[in-house]
Amino acid sequence: MSDYVLELKGITKEFPGVRALDNVDFKLKPGQIHALMGENGAGKSTFIKVITGVHAPNEGEMFLNGERVEFSNPNDAQEKGIAAIYQHVTSYPDLSVTENIFMGHERIQKFTGRILWKEMHEEAKKILRSLGSSIDPKSEMGALSVAQQQIVEIAKAISTKAKIIIMDEPTAALTSRESEELYKITENLRDQGASIIFISHRFEDMYRLASQVTVLRDSKYIGSWGIEEISNEDLIIAMVGREINQVFPERKGEIGEKLLEVEGLGKAGYFADVSFTLHKGEILGLTGLVGAGRTEVCQSLFGIMPYDKGSIVLNGEKVKIQSPKEAIRLGIGYLPEDRQKQGLVLQWSIGRNISLSALSAIGNKGWLRDKKEFAIAKELAEKVHVKANSIFDLVSSLSGGNQQKVAVAKLLTAELDIIILDEPTKGVDVGAKSAIYEIINELASQGYGIIMISSEMPEVIGMSDRIAVMRAGRIVKILNRAIATQEAILEASMTDSTEKNAG
């Protein structure tokens, strides 16, 4: 018997023109939670896909319990007890939870081929219970929250009797409390004998769960350490190849006059009675659990989801915002949470993306002006330090952080007073995160009023001047930076706020 349930040696994977993995080693002990870390584009996802049989490596060997294996498709891996829970939940939103759990390995009556629904529902319920979840297996997948969907995905892994479970950034879309639940489930799985590979950008995830960490960088294997063996600083150096100032950059500039006054804003079914102010040069953090209505409030301000109650006063003038076009004209810009779907045209070049929301300014009576367009694109892309060769590089070829920078550059084409950032560092690696913080601070010091939605506590506290905490569609508390602590925010966002609302 081998010491390891899973061992990979010298894995190399090439795609046309790219070496996505270069001689990578990996060892997973039974009953271990093993963190796999690295910046975006370091090769983690490709590595996972090699283990799960999606990609076959060009070189290298893989051993399962000491036995050499070769997977030619994901089914092979599944049969050997390897299951993966991907970063973006790959479920079928219109099917039931049960169907999602048993997709591909439905319980079927022999000979007739009839699907044994009752048995499957009961089994699904049993697994979900064992995970401490009370999700009804008959409910529709799409109606569940991201966290619940995550749990269903885990249930799916269990239902395939997986011995090795891979989690690819499972906490990325979760709030602190939901993450905490996921930690418990993960530990449970380990205690029941599963080995787990856990990918995350969050250090707290790793410290909370993992006993071993392996780092990839630039498609290469950098090293593997026991969690006590390596300090936070050394780990960051291993990941990014240089030291990084984890501290939030210092703020320059002053908070100026009042820019925006939102009074009693409401949208039936989404949020109610939202009031706050925003000043020039101020960063207002907007936090709370996912689903508390943060995004909805901001999308109302941006005209995507028209509000039906309340008023918005912009620069002393009462305005009614009904479309993004109008919002931009009034000086409000919005950086969407899902930059790939809502923020950018991935198939397009950097330049075209930047100019998209400023076409009327770039055009002359409706005609495109290439020279002006290219000049503006170049200027803004450089301003936010996009790493690329030319403005004609496709956005899809950029890393997450650089894509986010392009999205920010796009905002800067318009003459804005207010910039709304919805989870600006979500899915962005450590190095690029700091760069984005710098950019946000820079914008604030130039006098933009900034509203930043974020679920990451340190980020909210480190960046904001004031922090508005939302819960169940209402702002339950606005804290000054000086008195904001993780505990205070968590308490406000999670405790029943009936008495606070009264006060």
Place this chain on the structure above:
Amino acid sequence: MEQRTLDQNEYVQRTLKNKQEFSLKKFFLQWEWLLILVFLLVIVINTSLSPYFLNAAGLRDATMVFLDKGFIVFPMVMIMILRDIDISVGSTVALSSVIMATLYNTLNVPMGAAIVICLLVGALCGLINGLLIVKFKELSAVIVTLATMILYRGIAYVILEDQASGNFPEWFSFFGWGSVAGIPFILIAFTILAIVFTLLLHKTTFGRQVYAMGNNDTASRFSGVRVDRIKVIVFTLAGLMAAITAIFLASRMGSTRPNVAMMYELDVIAMVALGGISTAGGKGRMIGAIIAVFIIGYLQYGLGLINIPSQTMLIIIGLLLLVSVAVPKMKWNWKFKKSGSKRKLE
């Protein structure tokens, strides 16, 4: 304190090139070159099969025949870039031409006014399509225009019943048969509109927004593109161009009836698809579709010359379309397989 921070790495001031490098390979790897090749092939094969093909008068007449539906190709390119489709254009041609003929013949409206109303009717048909598609987001364009395809044709039958209406004034035949300095008027009109639509799609902010929506509708909306408005405009243009087709068709045939322009939508969509406009949206160029109009047009003419029955012609055009849309995909597959087999060798 020594602080080695981002400044040296992430924050290195980089300059980005803003001049596009010319790549010969890229230039010649364009779909349109392949289309030109196919076009030349069609000419060569036709010429070798029939001595009558390269006859100036014959070619001229043939061009006048197939160009009428070519007008609808322009807006259809935009519609398919938007990832939509409009199958009601043939019915719009019928309805607008029937209304024009009825106004002139039965209601004694002057022909000039009837033509203007014909254009308005066409635009209105398109506008209705566009508004329905935009207002009822859960309905796809196929379903909406399938419904209006039946509806518009139905109205045309109610107005004229199953009979022809003609007797247009003498001058009206100029659209279909006239020429200026020896060049058919329809070819001149087609060329002018081809230039207008090419500029509109490739050189204006409107065209840029059409491409943006075809690639990512949500991101376009978030970027302040008035997506609904643009979609309605594009569908209205399709109706308007169908009305122009109606005028040229009625002029050439000397009359119209409710069953004219049957299956035009399929010919038009075939031309657009052959022109390299992806049904997945966001890709393709006007020039490709314009070349495709001539490829299909001359192919049909040539096949007719060597007495290939129209049923067989359908088979040939169907195959051409299949091959042309499958070729780019096959190239990709072949690459995929190659990397797969390399792995097995090791």
